[in-house]
Amino acid sequence: MPPETIVELSRELRVELGDRSYPILIGPGLLGQPDRWAPLLRGRQVLLVTDSNVAPHYLDSARAALCGKSLDVVILPAGEAQKSMANLDSLMQRLAGLGASRDACVVALGGGVIGDLSGFAAACWMRGVPFLQLPTTLLAMVDSSVGGKTAINLPQGKNLVGAFHQPLAVVADTDTLATLPDRELRSGLAEVIKYGAITDAAFLDWLDQHRDALLARDAAALTEAIERSCRHKADIVARDETERGERALLNFGHSFGHAIEAIAGYGEVLHGEAVAIGMCMAARLAARLEMASGDDAERLSSLLQAFGLPTQRPANLAPEKLLDAMRLDKKNLSGRLRLILWRGAGRAEMVDGVESADILRAIAAAGAA
Ligand SMILES: NC(=O)c1ccc[n+]([C@@H]2O[C@H](COP(=O)([O-])OP(=O)(O)OC[C@H]3O[C@@H](n4cnc5c(N)ncnc54)[C@H](O)[C@@H]3O)[C@@H](O)[C@H]2O)c1
Numbered sequence: 001m002p003p004e005t006i007v008e009l010s011r012e013l014r015v016e017l018g019d020r021s022y023p024i025l026i027g028p029g030l031l032g033q034p035d036r037w038a039p040l041l042r043g044r045q046v047l048l049v050t051d052s053n054v055a056p057h058y059l060d061s062a063r064a065a066l067c068g069k070s071l072d073v074v075i076l077p078a079g080e081a082q083k084s085m086a087n088l089d090s091l092m093q094r095l096a097g098l099g100a101s102r103d104a105c106v107v108a109l110g111g112g113v114i115g116d117l118s119g120f121a122a123a124c125w126m127r128g129v130p131f132l133q134l135p136t137t138l139l140a141m142v143d144s145s146v147g148g149k150t151a152i153n154l155p156q157g158k159n160l161v162g163a164f165h166q167p168l169a170v171v172a173d174t175d176t177l178a179t180l181p182d183r184e185l186r187s188g189l190a191e192v193i194k195y196g197a198i199t200d201a202a203f204l205d206w207l208d209q210h211r212d213a214l215l216a217r218d219a220a221a222l223t224e225a226i227e228r229s230c231r232h233k234a235d236i237v238a239r240d241e242t243e244r245g246e247r248a249l250l251n252f253g254h255s256f257g258h259a260i261e262a263i264a265g266y267g268e269v270l271h272g273e274a275v276a277i278g279m280c281m282a283a284r285l286a287a288r289l290e291m292a293s294g295d296d297a298e299r300l301s302s303l304l305q306a307f308g309l310p311t312q313r314p315a316n317l318a319p320e321k322l323l324d325a326m327r328l329d330k331k332n333l334s335g336r337l338r339l340i341l342w343r344g345a346g347r348a349e350m351v352d353g354v355e356s357a358d359i360l361r362a363i364a365a366a367g368a369a
Contacts, residue, residue: 008220009027026230027223029173030171032061040132045100046105048066048107059109084153107132108134116162120162130168137180138177139271139272142191150164157325178217186273190276192226193279198342248350255340263317263322273309283296292343313366
């Protein structure tokens with residue numbers, strides 16, 4: 001890529017959180033430009049965590065960038081099942097083996113699974129050590145690497161054990177998206193569409209207009225989508241770091257989605273796919289409660305389908321079972337379901353105490369694929 005194109009496709013944003021503020025670097029070739037981010041790692045010991053799909057492509061670059069450090073590398077199998085208590089324990093053991101002190105750093109090279117698990121390990125070790133995100137999936141670049149939510153799953157539900165722990169920096173090398181499977185790219189696009197759905201109707205129009213370019217991985221279109229998504233996320237996180245209010249809007253479609261993932265078995269339905277189905281259910285429920293029109297729900301569903309995302313409930317998933325799983329959602333308070341619905345494109349809203357019967361009808365209306 002010519003140097004002028006690299007410059008044109010490089011972006012830098014900031015998450016403003018006082019003394020925990022940090023940069024988000026977006027651009028081609030960043031893994032090979034450690035001078036732009038490696039100096040942030042002050043300590044001597046580094047635990048680099050990645051997975052078996054990412055390692056063959058990008059581990060050598062990351063390792064080269066970290067030369068001079070006392071480095072231990074953990075390569076986990078790929079997949080959601082790795083966000084487990086057993087792996088948290090094994091990362092703790094590796095940090096102990098490394099003799100990691102309070103200035104040691106945990107580096108996550110991979111998608112949201114690696115980021116969430118290693119971020120939580122960093123949050124736990126000695127009550128919190130520095131942490132760097134090197135996201136390699138679109139989903140991780142636009143969502144999971146930004147904002148400091150870290151977690152592991154329990155058999156009972158997703159992300160039930162976790163902590164807020166902000167990274168030192170997010171370094172999104174967009175060249176890594178070249179090897180991402182198509183299904184994973186589309187899964188990431190579901191979270192991109194979510195930003196439009198919750199706060200930015202014009203972004204939804206832009207996504208509709210640039211659909212072919214995005215699906216063809218056009219570098220300029222992807223960079224713009226990542227930057228706009230990160231800007232939305234960074235702004236919301238800066239105003240509400242620990243989700244006391246507005247940040248919960250980012251969970252549009254997620255109460256349904258997390259329940260779908262848990263029931264289907266982690267990894268069967270991808271996170272973004274579950275969120276796509278969940279956003280359709282939330283939009284349908286909003287229409288049922290007369291908060292928004294049914295046309296809004298149909299438009300969202302058509303856009304998601306045009307991006308190759310699922311919008312219907314998996315065939316083996318009974319509405320009652322899904323509602324039961326939703327009762328474990330972290331947004332619920334005192335046993336009352338709390339959902340993120342919308343008043344139409346770009347206008348998400350938190351709603352308490354929705355009747356179970358209405359939720360069940362909205363789930364049932366999302367057909368069965
Ligand atoms: N912390 C947050 O705020 C937050 C937000 C959204 C989602 N999440 C979590 O993120 C996870 C989903 O993240 P994900 O979609 O990135 O999944 P993932 O980490 O499982 O990655 C998806 C797949 O792509 C592979 N992969 C990753 N990068 C690759 C590359 N460049 N080339 C080839 N293959 C590559 C991985 O090995 C994996 O098989 C879920 O656990 C979800 O709960 C967290």
